[in-house]
Amino acid sequence: MLQLEFESPLKEKAWESYQRLLRDQYERELTPRRDPMRELISTMLSHRTTHANEEAAYNRMWERFGSWEGIRDAPVDELTEALKPATFPEVKAPNIKAALSRIIAERGSATIDFLAELPAAEGMRWLMSLPGVGLKTASLVLLFCFAKPVLPVDTHVHRVSQRLGLIGAKVDPTAAHALLLPLLPPEPHILYNFHVTLLRHGQRVCVWGTPRCGACVLRDLCDWYQAHS
Numbered sequence: 001m002l003q004l005e006f007e008s009p010l011k012e013k014a015w016e017s018y019q020r021l022l023r024d025q026y027e028r029e030l031t032p033r034r035d036p037m038r039e040l041i042s043t044m045l046s047h048r049t050t051h052a053n054e055e056a057a058y059n060r061m062w063e064r065f066g067s068w069e070g071i072r073d074a075p076v077d078e079l080t081e082a083l084k085p086a087t088f089p090e091v092k093a094p095n096i097k098a099a100l101s102r103i104i105a106e107r108g109s110a111t112i113d114f115l116a117e118l119p120a121a122e123g124m125r126w127l128m129s130l131p132g133v134g135l136k137t138a139s140l141v142l143l144f145c146f147a148k149p150v151l152p153v154d155t156h157v158h159r160v161s162q163r164l165g166l167i168g169a170k171v172d173p174t175a176a177h178a179l180l181l182p183l184l185p186p187e188p189h190i191l192y193n194f195h196v197t198l199l200r201h202g203q204r205v206c207v208w209g210t211p212r213c214g215a216c217v218l219r220d221l222c223d224w225y226q227a228h229s
């Protein structure tokens with residue numbers, strides 16, 4: 001059993017919120033759900049795109065070009081057309097081609113498995129040096145595929161954290177990564193479950209627009225609820 005001594009009320013709030021969401025949902029195993037290359041490219045496709053459309057774009061791309069090398073060498077207008085189920089295909093196509101070119105040139109083949117051996121900060125720097133890869137994509141690949149102690153902050157994690165008061169109302173998602181991570185123990189399993197439970201809570205209860213506070217297990221911890229009830 002993890003024993004925690006809280007150095008700050010914010011850390012205690014983060015931990016208590018996490019424990020309640022675990023009880024409200026369930027604890028998940030951190031096991032890689034997809035091959036790292038697939039996770040990377042799918043996450044690049046997922047920006048402002050539903051999961052169904054991300055999958056459709058990914059599958060169309062593979063059906064048309066058949067290999068990572070084929071996608072790298074595809075004419076950009078043809079790749080853009082294949083990626084149309086995703087939003088901003090005209091931006092994602094050249095970024096994916098450039099990222100694949102860099103990975104294959106640097107690593108000798110389309111693999112990012114070497115990231116398993118790098119410290120998290122170094123892995124983050126390398127991934128974020130790829131075209132079209134930002135903080136959220138890099139941290140998601142490192143946590144989900146390689147169990148590194150980083151915390152992806154998507155739109156739901158960001159909104160729930162803001163309403164709870166774990167981060168300020170004006171903190172953007174990029175700054176939120178650095179502010180939320182030190183509130184939690186640096187354990188990949190905990191960071192993964194924190195990410196997923198807040199995400200699900202944001203999708204089902206603490207939704208955009210009017211949150212469903214009546215169904216929320218975090219009411220007494222929540223700044224937004226205290227201010228609006």
Ligand code: SF4
Pocket residue numbers: 160163164205206207211212213216217218219222223224225
């Ligand atoms: S009390 Fe309301 S605003 Fe606060 S976390 Fe729960 S649903 Fe969101």
